[in-house]
Amino acid sequence: MRYCGRDLDRARDEELSVLEGGDPVDHYLLQFWPAPAGPDRVVRQTSRTAEYWHRHARSLPPPPSPQEEAEAESRRREERESVARAAREEAESLLWGGRSPSPSLRRVGGDALELVQLDRDLADAVDAAGPEAQRSMARWAARQAVVKAGLIGVDRIATALESVERGEALPEPIDEPGRAGEGLCTGPGVPGARADATGGPRVDVAQQAKALTALRAAVEPNPLRAALDALFAAATTYGGSYPDLFAAARREIPGLRAG
Structure with missing residues (x-):
């Protein structure tokens, strides 16, 4: 690049008159041509103003190298x-x-986050307890939900609970989360109580439906998810008294205490 300027000093001296509408007194020529990259250099200097700015430019630190930029x-x-x-x-x-959370708690899905909102320390204890204690917790929680919902005296529900506690699959139609399974919550001999959810995790939840959810959760292949989901489902059957359930869980499951 080549830059030429004429009358720089005169233009500087008459800058005010130019700003007030006078005719320009300086002229510039810029020329560019391709060339290999290299340091800047002054080819010709013809004014005090140019000398000042050249001196100022030389006082500046050099620009960063490509490596420094990177x-x-x-x-x-x-x-x-x-x-x-x-x-x-x-x-x-x-x-x-x-x-x-721990990696296992973060990955488990299901109702883990819901249970954490109720009792984070309990969720961590279940997470740390190990698969055997987790499976025991899931089955224990399913039983508490069934008892709380008043379904322990209903033959088909009691039979399903026994299957869960033996580590077997749930019988039909209780294994279905849809209408066929929920229909077991109605009919002769099935109580119609509802959870007192004051301060609890759900409002006006049918205890029987949540007890069935706890049964299904207890047979989840992942023991951690089975324990967390069954505990949360059982908590919804307890409504506002769910802390009593959690306190009992800490007492009843030895592996959970160790965790």
Whole structure:
């Protein structure tokens, strides 16, 4: 690139008159041509103003090299990623009751988050207890739900509960979450009580339907999910008294206490 300017000093001296509408007194020529990259150099200098600006330019630090630019961009990218990661961790902590979950608790799905909202410490204890204690917890919770819902005296429900406690599949149609299964909550001999959900996880929940949900949860292949889902379903049968259920769980399951 080539730059030429005439009357720079005069233009500087008459700058005010030009701004007030006078005729311009300086002229410039810019010329560009292809050439290999190289350092800037002054070919010709003909004014005090140009000398001043050349001196100022030489006092400036050199521009960053391509490697320095790449390193700076890498640092900026790492900083952005760090900020985004911190934001994700904070959001996850809020979602999970104030602290990040273990990988297994994060992955398990089901009603894990629902149970965490009721009792995060219990969810962590179940998570840490191991598969055997988790399966015991799932079966225990299913029994508590059936008893609380008043279904233990209904032959078909009691038979299904015995299957769960033996580690067997649920009989039909209780294994179906749709209309056929829920129809077991009505008919002769089936009580019609509803949960007192004051302060509890659900409002006006049919205890019988949630007891069936607990039975189905207890046979989930993943023992952690089975325990968490069955506990939450049992909690909905207890309504506002669900803390009593959770206190009993801590007393009754030895592996849970150890966890």
